[in-house]
Amino acid sequence: MKEVVIVGASGHGKVVADIVLKSGDKVFGFLDDNPKMEGTFCGFPVLGRTDEWKMLQDKFFIIAIGNPGIRESMSHKIQGEFYTAIHPSAQISLIDIKIEEGTTIMANAVINSGSYVGRHCIINSTAVVEHDNRISDFVHISVGAKVAGTVEIGARTWIGMGACINNNLSICSDCIIGAGAVVIKSIEESGIYIGVPARKLKVD
Known part of the structure; x- marks a missing residue:
């Protein structure tokens, strides 16, 4: 049984905690930088701020923060061993799949054959x-x-949420694809894309 420290005491953190438990592992507690966050969170101890990860180096860590940029920054800050959270109901192919450390795959997600999922991703x-x-x-x-x-x-x-990406396309780094958007051609420029079909949002 792995003892897991969840970074981020939030709604997303609750979902990650549930996945840890359903995977047969133990939620050791949460780290969070909110000064008002203390005591317990959803029944588990708040162990302190994220700087205190060094006191927990014998545990596994997972970053439960939705924002990709913040999740990346936190992954550089915490140098411990990362936990990969996969909900038991997720449908993951047994053929040519690679899922890297720190990633969370939530309930009823599907990952089909030949796919690669990098570090600290969220497949909701x-x-x-x-x-x-x-x-x-x-x-x-x-x-x-x-x-x-x-x-x-x-x-x-x-x-x-609910966005659709057509086959045989590429989307560059640092994009936001809006809820319900439909991407029908490759995106080569970072930005926010919304609508059907998806178009870049002009920001004045």
């Missing part, structure tokens, strides 16, 4: 990652999003 509840995709580090694929086959997604990109 009911999201679909089809065959032969390459998901780079710190990507967040939100609830119910669907990524068709042979898609490449760059680091720190956030695919919004």
